[in-house]
Amino acid sequence: MPLVEMRDIHKYFGTVVALRGVDFVVEENEVVGLIGDNGAGKSTLIKILSGVFPPTKGEIYIKGQRIDPRRYSVREAHRLGIETVFQEQALGIKQSIWRNLFLGREPANALGFLKVTQARDETYKLMRQVLRFRGGGVSPDAPVRTLSGGERQGVAIGRAMYFEADLVILDEPTRALSVQEVQKVLNFIRTLKDRGKSCVYISHTIANVYAVSDRFVILDRGKVVGEYRRDEVSEPELNEILIELHESRAQEEFQENSS
Amino acid sequence: MIKTSFDLRKYKMQIGLILIIGLVILLFIITSPEVFLRPSIYLAYLTTIPFVGIMGLGLTFVLASGEIDLSFASVMAFAGYVCAVMVDLTGSVTVGIIGGLLSGAVIGALNGLFIRKIGIPSIVVTLGMMFLIRGAVNLLSGGLGKSLTFLIGTPWHSILVGKIGGRFPAHALWFLALAVVLWFVLFRHRFGNHVLFSGDNEGAAWMMGINVDWVKIKVFILMGILAAFAGIIDSFRLLKWWPTMGEGFLLTTFASVFVGGTSMFGGEATILGTFIGAYLIGSLEAGIVAAGLSGFWTRFIYGFLILVAVTIHTILRKGRES
Numbered sequence A: 001m002p003l004v005e006m007r008d009i010h011k012y013f014g015t016v017v018a019l020r021g022v023d024f025v026v027e028e029n030e031v032v033g034l035i036g037d038n039g040a041g042k043s044t045l046i047k048i049l050s051g052v053f054p055p056t057k058g059e060i061y062i063k064g065q066r067i068d069p070r071r072y073s074v075r076e077a078h079r080l081g082i083e084t085v086f087q088e089q090a091l092g093i094k095q096s097i098w099r100n101l102f103l104g105r106e107p108a109n110a111l112g113f114l115k116v117t118q119a120r121d122e123t124y125k126l127m128r129q130v131l132r133f134r135g136g137g138v139s140p141d142a143p144v145r146t147l148s149g150g151e152r153q154g155v156a157i158g159r160a161m162y163f164e165a166d167l168v169i170l171d172e173p174t175r176a177l178s179v180q181e182v183q184k185v186l187n188f189i190r191t192l193k194d195r196g197k198s199c200v201y202i203s204h205t206i207a208n209v210y211a212v213s214d215r216f217v218i219l220d221r222g223k224v225v226g227e228y229r230r231d232e233v234s235e236p237e238l239n240e241i242l243i244e245l246h247e248s249r250a251q252e253e254f255q256e257n258s259s
Numbered sequence B: 001m002i003k004t005s006f007d008l009r010k011y012k013m014q015i016g017l018i019l020i021i022g023l024v025i026l027l028f029i030i031t032s033p034e035v036f037l038r039p040s041i042y043l044a045y046l047t048t049i050p051f052v053g054i055m056g057l058g059l060t061f062v063l064a065s066g067e068i069d070l071s072f073a074s075v076m077a078f079a080g081y082v083c084a085v086m087v088d089l090t091g092s093v094t095v096g097i098i099g100g101l102l103s104g105a106v107i108g109a110l111n112g113l114f115i116r117k118i119g120i121p122s123i124v125v126t127l128g129m130m131f132l133i134r135g136a137v138n139l140l141s142g143g144l145g146k147s148l149t150f151l152i153g154t155p156w157h158s159i160l161v162g163k164i165g166g167r168f169p170a171h172a173l174w175f176l177a178l179a180v181v182l183w184f185v186l187f188r189h190r191f192g193n194h195v196l197f198s199g200d201n202e203g204a205a206w207m208m209g210i211n212v213d214w215v216k217i218k219v220f221i222l223m224g225i226l227a228a229f230a231g232i233i234d235s236f237r238l239l240k241w242w243p244t245m246g247e248g249f250l251l252t253t254f255a256s257v258f259v260g261g262t263s264m265f266g267g268e269a270t271i272l273g274t275f276i277g278a279y280l281i282g283s284l285e286a287g288i289v290a291a292g293l294s295g296f297w298t299r300f301i302y303g304f305l306i307l308v309a310v311t312i313h314t315i316l317r318k319g320r321e322s
């Protein structure tokens, strides 16, 4: 039984068709590299899986359980063990690091009042031990707007690291990161794999995707146009496939425009 | 462990405000010592300021959530009317108070639903609601006030607006208590956290599982209830209700909140600032009049103070960013 199965997913934004019949599976303990051009529909697909918005049409199964799209939500996804680092980072930059880390899952007492000390201490620990912020000189009370681009991305990824999940979805997580920081993210994906978890990894940097993924799914204009296991394809071949796709698409658009 | 020492810099805005209040009062003492060296003027402040202050607390939440409300001064009058009528009908002050508060909650919920479920900007919805509710109040009451002298001696009257020790107005304590509770709600409760994030980055809040629509609707309900409470206690205090009640309060409430340091941009707010701002704005008029200046000066000085205070707040905020 796959961990996640999405069948015949369609998504319209008004008249824009973002997804047109996508089948997407993530197995237990599998790292899936989701790749494709700008606007292919990658983020849309994983946002549906994360409960941000429902599909216009299609079925979703998580751990074998059919998901009712009307009752599915980000909260429900969290409850089912799906953790997502969004391309948009999803940070409130005027708020402190600890508030951002725990947004939506604040440690609180029975009346809903925050356990601030606990939240700050846990944030501090994560910043020092995992994210290694400037040698630990940053306070968890610092507003996110005072952080560098890479540090902000660190906070966004830190959420996924802190909340143990069965499936971690990373949408362009290495944006704004230095080479060493990128290695940390790739290592995080490897530890997920070692611990028996699953991961969906979206990136335009094929070398990074190739380094950690078990399988690749190529999306183009809202459809899956290719699926390869890592042993079926080499990194140059994968690059070649994407370039060809890009060119054929440009050609089609050219023909459309000139006809 | 993290250093948790009390960081004075975090409160420099509020400290600045207290200094301004001190300066203003000093100025008043110099210009009219006969008034400002006696306690009665300060007791008068405690009597008149809490109404604007309580609505200012609600407005602080609304602004923190990234929205705006123009209807609360009308809600104040409406809830006062509902309360008075229900006391008339049922003979029970308790029922009247509950009815008044509920009417405020319902108008707040309507505001929220129009804004979030239909998608009309809050400034437009609440502008319409401001006129609608004021009109409804006038139509229902026929433009006539209502006497509430029968409230004298009832327990609710003493609890809400009685004079503690014969002098100290109870509703000043209600204002203080609400400010403390709402500080905890905004900065130490999940709900407040969601309010701040909804105002800071709505998309981020959605993606992290916050139902921004509901958060904002609840904020408008809170604003409605607080405005209703202000209306009820104001009519209790004066032992009468009148249809133009609250008309002068809309802009002074905004002035209090902005002078206090809450920004228009959402995601940032200060309850302590609003508390101090209400007393600052509320103390000006009496001082200006006592100093022998004409009432014309009041607006000029309000305007001056608002511009100066907001400029200082903005510069301080910019300073924190860089």
Ligand SMILES: Nc1ncnc2c1ncn2[C@@H]1O[C@H](COP(=O)(O)OP(=O)(O)OP(=O)(O)O)[C@@H](O)[C@H]1O
Pocket: A013, A016, A017, A018, A036, A037, A038, A039, A040, A041, A042, A043, A044, A045, A087
């Ligand atoms: N909220 C939205 N409203 C309207 N259209 C949208 C929305 N989100 C995405 N789209 C459209 O759907 C299509 C797919 O977008 P999506 O963000 O999924 O692409 P992507 O594969 O993640 O691209 P990128 O690599 O640039 O991140 C695009 O044409 C985009 O304009």
Ligand SMILES: [Mg+2]
Pocket: A042, A043, A044, A087, A171
């Ligand atoms: Mg994307």
